Structures are given as structure tokens and as C-alpha cells.
Amino acid sequence: MIGADIAPPPRPRILVIAAAGLARFVPALGALGAIRAYHRDAEIILLTARATSAFATTAPYFDQVWIDESDGEFKLRTLLDLRARLIAQPFMRVYDLDGSAHSKRVFWLLYGRRGFAPRALPWSGQIPGTALAHVDRQRTAMHLADRWAAQLKVAGIGAILRPDLSWVARQVQSFAVPFRMVDPFVLLAPAPGPGAPWPAERYGELARILAGNGQIPVIVGSDVPVEVTAAIADHCPTAVDLTGRATINETVFLAWAATAAIGPDNGLTHLTAAAGCRTVVLYNGASDPALVGQRGPRVSLLRRQSLADVPVAEVLAVLEQKI
Numbered sequence: 001m002i003g004a005d006i007a008p009p010p011r012p013r014i015l016v017i018a019a020a021g022l023a024r025f026v027p028a029l030g031a032l033g034a035i036r037a038y039h040r041d042a043e044i045i046l047l048t049a050r051a052t053s054a055f056a057t058t059a060p061y062f063d064q065v066w067i068d069e070s071d072g073e074f075k076l077r078t079l080l081d082l083r084a085r086l087i088a089q090p091f092m093r094v095y096d097l098d099g100s101a102h103s104k105r106v107f108w109l110l111y112g113r114r115g116f117a118p119r120a121l122p123w124s125g126q127i128p129g130t131a132l133a134h135v136d137r138q139r140t141a142m143h144l145a146d147r148w149a150a151q152l153k154v155a156g157i158g159a160i161l162r163p164d165l166s167w168v169a170r171q172v173q174s175f176a177v178p179f180r181m182v183d184p185f186v187l188l189a190p191a192p193g194p195g196a197p198w199p200a201e202r203y204g205e206l207a208r209i210l211a212g213n214g215q216i217p218v219i220v221g222s223d224v225p226v227e228v229t230a231a232i233a234d235h236c237p238t239a240v241d242l243t244g245r246a247t248i249n250e251t252v253f254l255a256w257a258a259t260a261a262i263g264p265d266n267g268l269t270h271l272t273a274a275a276g277c278r279t280v281v282l283y284n285g286a287s288d289p290a291l292v293g294q295r296g297p298r299v300s301l302l303r304r305q306s307l308a309d310v311p312v313a314e315v316l317a318v319l320e321q322k323i
Contacts, residue, residue, distance in 0.1 A: 011043045012092040017106060017125075018048050018056075019068040020098045022248070022267025023193070024144070025052045026274050027295075028097050029059075029163035031148040035095055036061040038157045042092065047106070051222075055248040058171040072102040083109040093132070095155070096125030097148060124155040144292055162295070163274040168252040175250050177218075179240055181257045185216035187272060188232070188239075189263030191223045195286025197264060198307040200228045204235030205312045206262070211236050215259055219243050220251050221268050260319055264307070265292065273299045280319050282307055 016035060018028050025048065036044060046062040053067045066085070070078045086109055094110070096103045107127055108115055115121070124132040126139070134151035136142075142150065149160050179185065190203050207217035217239040219229060224243045232239045246254065251268065252275050255261060261272035264282045273279045273294035283289050283303035293301055300318050304310050 014039050014042045014044045015091045015094045016046050017103045018097045021049055022052055023270050026163055026270040027144050030160040032061045034157050034160040060167050086110045093122040099126045165252050165275050168249050171249050172253055175253055179216055184214060184259050185218050186210050187258045187261035188217055188219045189221050189261055189268035190228045191221040191266045193265035195284040198282050200231040202312050203228050204231035207232045207236035207239045211238055220246055270294050
């Protein structure tokens, strides 16, 4: 009919894979923001882990957030369900920010037989021969952020910025904690990172000394071992335990107000570093800060082959350094 409304063409769909957990999702925020800016008119769908899905839903970069229920493992029924969802509608482009064995499985779920002739497939990642492949021989020697920047450059996206968390301020409507946030406090983020953790007793001793210096020790995170919270409570009964109670967004608010944050190479120390909080990160030989280290103007990295060799006094000395 003349004059009838004409439906607008469908928006191009972009898939972004970032399902490797908070310790990889937070550093990727700069890359995710760059993808959103480059594809401002596209529908961007994020495939992420359940642990990061609620946080990702509040971010301004995605139109939809899909949860990857496989947890990176080969779960046939889950993978078949994911395949059905992936092929229901075509994607103009896919950005794989994980570069993992699981994201390669997603490639085959999405493209099937076409994966044997990948030249025209719009996959940004490590799949050789694809249209947007990043196959630099030095890739595995790059820091994650530099790797993503090089990968996105191949796809036509310019320089990426440092992770930005300013949008969190619009998401947290109310947040009550059992202390005044104007009082000095230090975040303890002891959820284990790669390798053997810092001994629980040392977290307790650290909390006691911090409290004696007028700082409220505040324990944050999920997956914090019970023996750690118990050791902190034994050494410092005034410590505040927020484990499992503060969301990721609320933890950003805490990081903005905290004197400092201390913990191993885990997702929360990446989060506090990205929030601009003074962050001391304990590294052992199981992870390499040159490849995955927290970045930021107020970050200090303390590394030993075994964290059992790191005394509390050394952590305090690093914390007190002016940077």
C-alpha cells in the first residue's frame, strides 16, 4: 500500500565472547568499550560466564547478555543448546576475547563445515585463516591488553582505552554497609588466584595491624576460603566481612572510597585497580604479571615464587610506598 510504513532494516548483530571470568572480563572492558564505539548502530550480544553476567548486564556496551552455562567445559547438552541459539540468527562479526579452547568450540558450533574454509568468516581472534585473524607470533608474549589492542586493530578498531568503570555510578541506587564509608578502610580480597594462596594466618595478622593503624579491614569477594575469614576474625574481631554480600558493582563503590586493596591475582584486584584504588597484588610463580598483571597508576605488584615466602611486613612496606 502506498504510504504504508516500511520496517527499518534489521540491525547488524555482533557476538562478543568474554566468558573467562572476572579476572579477564575487567581488563577487557577497554576493548569492549572500543567494540561498542566502533559498532554503535549494531546489536551487540555478549557471551559470558554466569559469574560476570549480572555485572555485564549493567554495562553500557551490550544489547543482550547470554550466559555460557558450560563453564568452559565440554558439556554436550549445553553445547548443543548453545549451538541452536548461535545459529538462530546470523552474526555480522564475532570478537573472541578469550582465545581459549572453549571459544574455539564456539567457532565450530557457529560455523560447522564452513570452518574448514575459514577465509571469509568474520571471526576476530586466533583462528588461522579467518578474515580477521590475529596470528602475530608474539601474541602469547603480549600482555592481555596489548593482545586485544593488536587483535582489534586487525579488525579495523583503533586504540583501546583503559577499562572505564564510571558507568557503575549510575547503577548502584543504594548500598548499606556496617561502617561509615568516610572512615578509613582497606579492602582485603583474598579469593584465591592461580597457585597456592597467601597463608590464612597472614591475612589475619595483616588485618590486626591495619586495625591498629586506624584502618577498618573489610573482606570482599565470593569464593573466599572459610579458613581465611576465620583467621581474620580471630586476629581482628572488628574486621567487617562482606564476602558474598557485596555485588561487583557495589565493590566498585567500595574501591572508590577505600584507602587501599590487597589480594592475589584475582578478579577483584583487577576490579580495584581499574577503579583507581591503591592496589597491592600478591603474585606467585603460577601467573606472570607481564602477561596478565593489573595495570593502573596506583598498582604495586609483589611477586615471589611462593606466597608463603611473603611476610606481612613486606606487604605493609609496599602498601606504604608513595606511588
